[in-house]
Amino acid sequence: MSTELAIPSRRTMFTGLRTAALAGATAAAAFGPASAQTPVQESRARHGLTDGDILNFALNLEYLEAEFYVTATSGQGLDATSAGASAGATSGARLAQLSSPIVRMFAQNVAKNEFDHVYFLRSALGSNAVPRPVIDFKAGFSAVGEAAGLGSNFDPFVSDLNFLLASFLFEDVGVTAYKGAAPLIHNKEYLQSAAGIHAVEAYHAGCARALLYRMGPEARAGANKISALRDKLDGPTTLDQGIEVDGHANIVPSDSGGVCFSRTPQQVLNIVYGTPGSGVSKGGFFPEGTTGKIQMT
Amino acid sequence: MLLSGKAMLSRRHTVRAMSAAVLGAGMSACATNPVPRIIPQGLGLALTPEPLTDPAVFNFALNLEYLEAEYYLRGVTGEGLERADLGPAPKGVTGGRKVRFQNPEIADMMAEVASDERSHVRFLRRAISGTPLVASSRPAIDLEASFKAAGAAAGLGDNFDPFADEDSFLLGAFVFEDVGVTAYNGAVKLLSQKNLLEAAAGILAVEAYHGGMIRTLLHTKGPDVVAKADKIAAARDSLDGPVTTEELPSLSLAPSDQFSRAFKRTPQQVLNVVYLSPDKGVHRGGFFPESINGVVRHT
Numbered sequence: 001m002s003t004e005l006a007i008p009s010r011r012t013m014f015t016g017l018r019t020a021a022l023a024g025a026t027a028a029a030a031f032g033p034a035s036a037q038t039p040v041q042e043s044r045a046r047h048g049l050t051d052g053d054i055l056n057f058a059l060n061l062e063y064l065e066a067e068f069y070v071t072a073t074s075g076q077g078l079d080a081t082s083a084g085a086s087a088g089a090t091s092g093a094r095l096a097q098l099s100s101p102i103v104r105m106f107a108q109n110v111a112k113n114e115f116d117h118v119y120f121l122r123s124a125l126g127s128n129a130v131p132r133p134v135i136d137f138k139a140g141f142s143a144v145g146e147a148a149g150l151g152s153n154f155d156p157f158v159s160d161l162n163f164l165l166a167s168f169l170f171e172d173v174g175v176t177a178y179k180g181a182a183p184l185i186h187n188k189e190y191l192q193s194a195a196g197i198h199a200v201e202a203y204h205a206g207c208a209r210a211l212l213y214r215m216g217p218e219a220r221a222g223a224n225k226i227s228a229l230r231d232k233l234d235g236p237t238t239l240d241q242g243i244e245v246d247g248h249a250n251i252v253p254s255d256s257g258g259v260c261f262s263r264t265p266q267q268v269l270n271i272v273y274g275t276p277g278s279g280v281s282k283g284g285f286f287p288e289g290t291t292g293k294i295q296m297t
Numbered sequence: 298m299l300l301s302g303k304a305m306l307s308r309r310h311t312v313r314a315m316s317a318a319v320l321g322a323g324m325s326a327c328a329t330n331p332v333p334r335i336i337p338q339g340l341g342l343a344l345t346p347e348p349l350t351d352p353a354v355f356n357f358a359l360n361l362e363y364l365e366a367e368y369y370l371r372g373v374t375g376e377g378l379e380r381a382d383l384g385p386a387p388k389g390v391t392g393g394r395k396v397r398f399q400n401p402e403i404a405d406m407m408a409e410v411a412s413d414e415r416s417h418v419r420f421l422r423r424a425i426s427g428t429p430l431v432a433s434s435r436p437a438i439d440l441e442a443s444f445k446a447a448g449a450a451a452g453l454g455d456n457f458d459p460f461a462d463e464d465s466f467l468l469g470a471f472v473f474e475d476v477g478v479t480a481y482n483g484a485v486k487l488l489s490q491k492n493l494l495e496a497a498a499g500i501l502a503v504e505a506y507h508g509g510m511i512r513t514l515l516h517t518k519g520p521d522v523v524a525k526a527d528k529i530a531a532a533r534d535s536l537d538g539p540v541t542t543e544e545l546p547s548l549s550l551a552p553s554d555q556f557s558r559a560f561k562r563t564p565q566q567v568l569n570v571v572y573l574s575p576d577k578g579v580h581r582g583g584f585f586p587e588s589i590n591g592v593v594r595h596t
Binding site: 102105106109110112113114116117119120175178179182183188191192193195196197198199200201202203204205206207209210211213214248249250251252253254255256257258259260261262 | 402405406408409410412413414415416417419420478481482485486491492494495496498499500501502503504505506507508509510512513514516517549550551552553554555556557558559560561
């Protein structure tokens with residue numbers, strides 16, 4: 001009956017109101033004169049960051065994802081060779097109880113992909129690759145669960161739903177992190193690889209969001225709470241969208257131009273540390289902080 | 298409902314106008330830069346020797362977005378893009394009609410994709426219009442004979458009609474989505490400006506979200522539908538030359554190479570797929586019976 005309205009009515013609730021700020025700030029900076037640097041590029045220059053530093057930051061996120069998915073699907077985490085010399089300990093993950101065939105396939109696929117990403121980045125970085133940081137899934141998920149309103153005993157390893165919610169937590173962040181990092185990378189080969197990894201994270205996120213949406217009201221509400229938390233942790237700019245908006249599916253988080261969001265490394269750290277604001281160097285999933293040069297929000 | 302939807306839509310127009318206009322200004326600055334871009338060797342651009350500027354890359358992408366937008370909009374609403382989105386000399390669209398979706402959730406997701414693809418058309422048109430280059434008008438698009446030919450090539454029979462029902466529409470969507478991902482991924486190295494690169498990466502990701510969504514939905518339809526999608530992926534892979542550019546949907550929800558990086562296609566390989574021709578030097582066919590618009594037109 002209102003099918004002709006199906007197209008115009010969606011996503012506008014989010015983008016109309018909230019991307020005004022984005023368009024005014026981020027987009028104006030990013031799309032300014034060719035000679036102008038974005039704030040992130042200026043930050044990179046100021047801190048003397050190299051491509052290696054950027055890739056090592058991405059490696060920390062891949063360690064986190066790989067440990068989560070590999071353990072959830074096999075009961076064991078990364079082997080010593082994949083974690084690097086003097087790697088930090090990982091705790092709080094275990095084999096996940098997954099029942100639906102498509103969720104199991106998703107978990108297996110993503111575990112392989114994230115493991116490959118660790119392997120690829122470590123290979124690309126060679127002797128400059130940072131080791132795995134200390135990772136605490138129990139503390140991380142407990143903090144997220146409590147802050148998002150899912151309960152401090154939120155356990156991603158007990159059901160399809162919780163596993164997908166945890167996956168949802170990570171994947172969109174990966175997408176925005178790689179997009180934010182893309183303009184910082186000078187070497188064209190690294191850039192090409194980062195874009196390819198960026199897209200794979202988006203495939204994962206599209207799968208997780210579609211699966212959660214199909215699971216119904218409880219799953220949609222849970223995902224929307226996590227989305228709201230991420231958006232709160234990373235500062236005032238709107239960089240996140242839930243999977244149901246104004247009663248409609250919102251599988252793709254994007255701005256008014258149909259373009260995905262970017263997060264700076266600092267905004268990404270705000271989320272994985274579970275702490276808003278600047279000057280934070282550890283917390284949440286990384287109780288001793290990330291390894292490498294990019295450690296502080 | 299109607300009022301709030303329209304009010305929000307117009308608000309959204311304003312925001313888009315802002316960001317894309319500034320983007321256009323950025324590209325304009327690039328276009329006056331005297332340093333020409335050199336085409337890397339091995340891209341097979343022999344028939345189009347002009348340097349591929351950043352706006353030209355966006356114009357190439359615009360053709361693909363027209364195709365996707367027309368497919369989804371027609372399937373979801375029965376109507377295509379509005380006149381204002383088509384450029385000064387648009388060509389026609391053959392085929393495409395409103396699909397009778399059985400599952401309202403799937404209908405809703407397809408409407409979201411339609412909205413995204415339309416946003417991409419508008420975003421790219423705006424961005425290009427800020428440069429000396431003219432944003433390409435919509436080329437002639439075929440959504441009927443093309444799908445029949447694609448279906449036959451993939452082994453789905455001689456009468457594949459993606460608008461016949463929900464499952465078919467998902468399979469038709471699957472023909473496009475991964476191609477969009479590989480096209481934008483292949484454009485990454487062609488873009489010289491960081492701000493455009495970031496925008497392209499953002500569209501790349503949206504296409505990949507769509508790709509993940511479509512693969513997931515195909516799996517919810519059962520093994521027979523997934524087997525058909527496998528055939529489509531195999532057909533795409535055989536059209537674009539010997540290099541592997543596909544991972545079958547039955548095996549993967551995130552098609553990627555040995556390091557789990559998304560595949561990429563050159564503009565020529567993309568054209569091989571949408572022209573439905575494996576040959577070199579072809580400038581039309583398949584979904585674009587009269588060619589695409591812009592400097593890159595040949596396989």
